[in-house]
Amino acid sequence: MPTTITEPAADVVILGVGYMSGVIAAELTLPGLTYKVVAITKGPYWDYVNDFSTTKYDEWGVGLGRKYDSPLPLQSATIRNTPQQFALPVRRYTMPIQYHALGHGVGGAAQHYGGTMGRQGPWGYTQKSSTVTRYGQSFLDSVNPHSDLEDWPLTYAQYEPYYVEWEKAHGLCGDYNGSATNQPSDTGYPWMSQNYPLPPSPLTPVGQLFQTATQALGYHPFPHVSALASQPYINQYGVPVNPCVFDGYCGGPCDYACETGAKANAAYRTIPAAMKSSNFTLVLNSFIFRLDTDPASGLVTAARYYDPQGNVHIQPGKVFFNGMWGYNMIRIMLLSGVGAPYIWNSVPASVSGAVGRGLTNGYLPYKGTNVSGTLPSNGGNAYPAGNGSGGSVDIYDLMDDNFDHTNLNFIGGTEVGAGGYPGGGPGNITFAGSVSSASMGGTFKATQKDKYLPTKTTLSSTPFAHDLPTTDNYIDLDPHYTDIYGDPLARLTYDWTPNTYNGAIYLVNKVKDIFTKMGAQNVTIGSPVPPGGSTHNDWWGHHLRGGCRIGQDPNTSVWNKWNQCWSPVLNPVFNIFGAGEITNTSGDNVPSGTHVAGPQSYRAAEGIKQYLALATPGILP
Amino acid sequence: MVDQTRREFLKLGLAAAASAVTASAIEIPLFGNQNSSMQTQLNNANTQLANLKTRVNTVVGFVSLSITEQSLLEKIVETIIPTDTDPGAKEAGVIYFIDRALAGDYGQSANMFMDGPFVPPAQTGPITVGTQTYSAGSPKVRVGAGTNYQYPLNLREFWRVGLIALQAYANSAYGGNFETLSSANQLLLLQDLWGNKPTSFGKILPSDFAYEFTFMTWAGFLMDPIYGGNQNMVGWTYTGFNGVNFGNFYGEGKDQKTLMVATTPTRLKPASLAQYQQQASGSS
Numbered sequence: 045m046p047t048t049i050t051e052p053a054a055d056v057v058i059l060g061v062g063y064m065s066g067v068i069a070a071e072l073t074l075p076g077l078t079y080k081v082v083a084i085t086k087g088p089y090w091d092y093v094n095d096f097s098t099t100k101y102d103e104w105g106v107g108l109g110r111k112y113d114s115p116l117p118l119q120s121a122t123i124r125n126t127p128q129q130f131a132l133p134v135r136r137y138t139m140p141i142q143y144h145a146l147g148h149g150v151g152g153a154a155q156h157y158g159g160t161m162g163r164q165g166p167w168g169y170t171q172k173s174s175t176v177t178r179y180g181q182s183f184l185d186s187v188n189p190h191s192d193l194e195d196w197p198l199t200y201a202q203y204e205p206y207y208v209e210w211e212k213a214h215g216l217c218g219d220y221n222g223s224a225t226n227q228p229s230d231t232g233y234p235w236m237s238q239n240y241p242l243p244p245s246p247l248t249p250v251g252q253l254f255q256t257a258t259q260a261l262g263y264h265p266f267p268h269v270s271a272l273a274s275q276p277y278i279n280q281y282g283v284p285v286n287p288c289v290f291d292g293y294c295g296g297p298c299d300y301a302c303e304t305g306a307k308a309n310a311a312y313r314t315i316p317a318a319m320k321s322s323n324f325t326l327v328l329n330s331f332i333f334r335l336d337t338d339p340a341s342g343l344v345t346a347a348r349y350y351d352p353q354g355n356v357h358i359q360p361g362k363v364f365f366n367g368m369w370g371y372n373m374i375r376i377m378l379l380s381g382v383g384a385p386y387i388w389n390s391v392p393a394s395v396s397g398a399v400g401r402g403l404t405n406g407y408l409p410y411k412g413t414n415v416s417g418t419l420p421s422n423g424g425n426a427y428p429a430g431n432g433s434g435g436s437v438d439i440y441d442l443m444d445d446n447f448d449h450t451n452l453n454f455i456g457g458t459e460v461g462a463g464g465y466p467g468g469g470p471g472n473i474t475f476a477g478s479v480s481s482a483s484m485g486g487t488f489k490a491t492q493k494d495k496y497l498p499t500k501t502t503l504s505s506t507p508f509a510h511d512l513p514t515t516d517n518y519i520d521l522d523p524h525y526t527d528i529y530g531d532p533l534a535r536l537t538y539d540w541t542p543n544t545y546n547g548a549i550y551l552v553n554k555v556k557d558i559f560t561k562m563g564a565q566n567v568t569i570g571s572p573v574p575p576g577g578s579t580h581n582d583w584w585g586h587h588l589r590g591g592c593r594i595g596q597d598p599n600t601s602v603w604n605k606w607n608q609c610w611s612p613v614l615n616p617v618f619n620i621f622g623a624g625e626i627t628n629t630s631g632d633n634v635p636s637g638t639h640v641a642g643p644q645s646y647r648a649a650e651g652i653k654q655y656l657a658l659a660t661p662g663i664l665p
Numbered sequence: 666m667v668d669q670t671r672r673e674f675l676k677l678g679l680a681a682a683a684s685a686v687t688a689s690a691i692e693i694p695l696f697g698n699q700n701s702s703m704q705t706q707l708n709n710a711n712t713q714l715a716n717l718k719t720r721v722n723t724v725v726g727f728v729s730l731s732i733t734e735q736s737l738l739e740k741i742v743e744t745i746i747p748t749d750t751d752p753g754a755k756e757a758g759v760i761y762f763i764d765r766a767l768a769g770d771y772g773q774s775a776n777m778f779m780d781g782p783f784v785p786p787a788q789t790g791p792i793t794v795g796t797q798t799y800s801a802g803s804p805k806v807r808v809g810a811g812t813n814y815q816y817p818l819n820l821r822e823f824w825r826v827g828l829i830a831l832q833a834y835a836n837s838a839y840g841g842n843f844e845t846l847s848s849a850n851q852l853l854l855l856q857d858l859w860g861n862k863p864t865s866f867g868k869i870l871p872s873d874f875a876y877e878f879t880f881m882t883w884a885g886f887l888m889d890p891i892y893g894g895n896q897n898m899v900g901w902t903y904t905g906f907n908g909v910n911f912g913n914f915y916g917e918g919k920d921q922k923t924l925m926v927a928t929t930p931t932r933l934k935p936a937s938l939a940q941y942q943q944q945a946s947g948s949s
Contacts, residue, residue, distance in 0.1 A: 098945045101909045101938050104888040109776065120778035123812055128801035130784055130794055132812040136777045249928045290921040291911040423930050430925040465925070470887035470906040479809055479880045481859030484745045485852050489753070496905035497930035523797055525780055 057361035062152025065367030066310025073321035087149025154309030197605035206643030214308035245434025251463025281317030297469025366622035413548035417564030430465025509547020606651030729768035762885030762894025772821035827874035830867035
């Protein structure tokens with residue numbers, strides 16, 4: 045018979061144990077600190093030696109079966125394109141792109157990411173005001189109807205020291221960011237007060253070609269920033285890191301499970317540091333389902349979770365950190381009445397609330413806005429060797445406001461790169477581009493012969509300007525479906541915004557020029573499918589950005605400049621902090637929402653310490 | 666060869682025996698000279714077991730598909746990946762991969778979210794679900810997307826319904842069971858399903874079933890042999906995939922970083938998960 049168990053009170057209770065939570069845990073259990081810290085995750089602690097090193101080489105069980113990811117019968121989410129539609133639940137993990145996989149356990153979704161990183165530059169933090177200043181309010185209104193774009197509460201320069209700490213903790217590889225000068229005055233590129241802690245992985249032949257071609261075209265190429273350690277490393281917490289072994293068994297065939305721990309995530313960088321402290325408690329396989337609040341004080345008093353036996357545990361705490369991934373960060377707040385839930389209205393001026401507001405995505409959007417070509421003399425073992433995200437070369441020149449948008453119909457742009465390990469096991473490679481009626485018979489079979497031993501390389505890119513927040517894309521609770529415990533699932537309402545589409549149409553021609561300069565043959569651009577009622581809206585659900593934003597206005601954002609909850613409406617609760625891709629304010633601007641979220645976790649760790657020092661609980665100044 | 670063994674298997678009705686044969690030997694701890702006749706019986710039993718194992722290949726034989734499903738599905742997978750000068754679905758044992766998948770977690774939809782209500786995609790509005798009315802219906806979804814499968818059937822049931830409907834369509838549109846059609850017509854029929862040509866198909870959308878069998882056939886050709894398909898790694902040899910041979914599994918002496926930055930490919934003989942685990946555990 046399940047019982048209710050009240051746990052000893054903690055100073056800090058961490059909800060979910062992914063990237064951001066790992067930083068909070070490590071920073072608040074440093075030697076000399078006396079905070080009692082408890083971190084709770086719904087999954088296990090994946091040990092790369094025992095869990096991955098002999099079992100991950102299994103595309104069916106891991107890549108397709110997703111045995112390291114969150115089980116869908118436990119919890120799913122529902123998805124629709126407009127507020128007038130019924131939302132369909134995600135029922136299964138499918139191929140070729142694994143739809144909507146939540147992570148499960150310590151490390152969270154970073155257990156199944158490729159390790160792509162890259163800072164967000166100065167423009168990203170002020171893109172609303174910068175756009176209005178340079179191009180006018182009417183320009184912004186025209187490129188982003190129903191715009192809900194906001195500036196961040198801090199500038200790039202204010203986040204820069206936190207970026208440094210975050211990159212040191214996780215051992216990122218790279219070599220600055222393409223800036224010719226790397227000066228603080230350089231607004232076009234993310235200036236760095238110090239370089240990435242590790243050098244980049246060796247460049248692939250295609251990466252080198254891209255480097256030469258983009259230099260010739262006047263761009264500023266730099267090695268792709270990766271979270272896969274290129275060398276042995278020890279971070280500032282004394283946690284040792286193994287280097288990548290370049291075995292190529294990365295990505296699709298094994299769901300990015302890393303058998304050496306070379307790929308950064310909380311399980312192998314920050315949580316091991318916290319584990320050294322007797323003040324830290326890690327609770328595994330436990331599903332948080334509610335936050336208790338005290339209406340009189342306006343405080344969260346405890347987190348409630350189910351253990352694997354179904355017992356209910358009450359974990360009291362002084363301050364809480366919401367580090368859950370994506371929609372779960374929002375869902376736990378909506379289920380608990382923490383903060384003001386976002387209420388959609390077809391009239392932008394009539395919307396209200398902030399929890400669930402400003403949802404954007406970070407995934408390639410439009411069918412047909414791709415460009416491809418063939419490099420006739422570049423083949424090789426790109427599939428059987430390599431790693432998840434190193435070896436390629438990028439430019440930021442077509443991103444942010446690094447080019448004039450005056451006569452264009454979008455803002456922002458995209459990072460363009462080439463030369464990375466293509467990834468994928470035989471299933472992923474064969475099914476790339478999806479399974480169709482063309483995937484049958486002897487003719488198709490012939491196209492698969494020696495596919496893993498290419499004598500030429502296909503270049504392909506789907507550039508897109510970043511996705512901007514609108515009042516019509518948001519998250520709320522689904523009225524029809526529940527998780528296994530009976531609580532409503534998160535409902536995602538989202539459709540592509542014109543900014544991404546128009547940006548893609550423009551940028552695809554720029555990429556075509558680069559491919560041509562590289563010597564590619566038959567460089568062709570696909571036939572774009574415009575937004576609206578599209579059937580290709582199913583790949584974005586696992587790259588959510590925004591939706592639980594930091595900001596400058598408590599009416600439109602959940603978190604303030606300390607990543608502290610400051611909702612003034614309904615339930616003023618200020619002893620909860622949060623950070624994650626979902627707290628990124630202004631839509632996707634760089635390949636890695638995680639890298640942009642990372643500094644916020646260091647900021648929140650400082651905020652939590654300051655909060656615990658307050659004589660009277662309240663909003664931090 | 667595979668085919669013949671399978672038929673023998675069916676004839677003998679050895680489905681139950683298959684699991685017994687998977688035991689490598691029977692062992693009972695004996696102390697000192699205790700009961701030498703028991704030891705003799707044990708030796709005899711182990712000899713019989715060894716003999717049985719040489720007769721029955723445990724990789725073939727069915728644990729899920731019925732006899733009629735076997736003969737139909739065999740022809741479907743051989744249409745999707747035909748045997749030419751290179752091995753196809755037949756040599757890879759794709760049908761055994763699908764059989765085992767349907768008998769296990771895949772068939773049970775063990776990792777799927779299976780709560781109702783079940784509302785098909787692409788419904789034009791208005792539709793009413795429970796007490797709610799949705800003026801714009803339900804979203805359009807790509808075949809094979811995670812939100813596309815909206816049936817109150819687990820995948821084993823879905824395949825049963827799909828195979829029956831396919832055979833019925835073969836008879837109504839092509840005048841005979843699928844197995845009796847020309848190979849050209851077999852491919853045409855499967856393409857009909859992708860194009861949703863059948864107007865009645867057991868209450869499922871034909872293209873949803875077409876996605877499933879096309880995907881599972883290729884999976885059976887390309888996944889690790891431990892799951893019953895890709896026998897002798899013929900699928901990996903065909904596509905040039907290296908499995909877990911990262912350059913030195915058979916002592917080739919290749920360095921992975923060098924392979925990564927090479928411009929011409931190096932063919933590596935594939936190695937399977939079972940081989941890798943044997944090597945990792947130090948056994949032969």
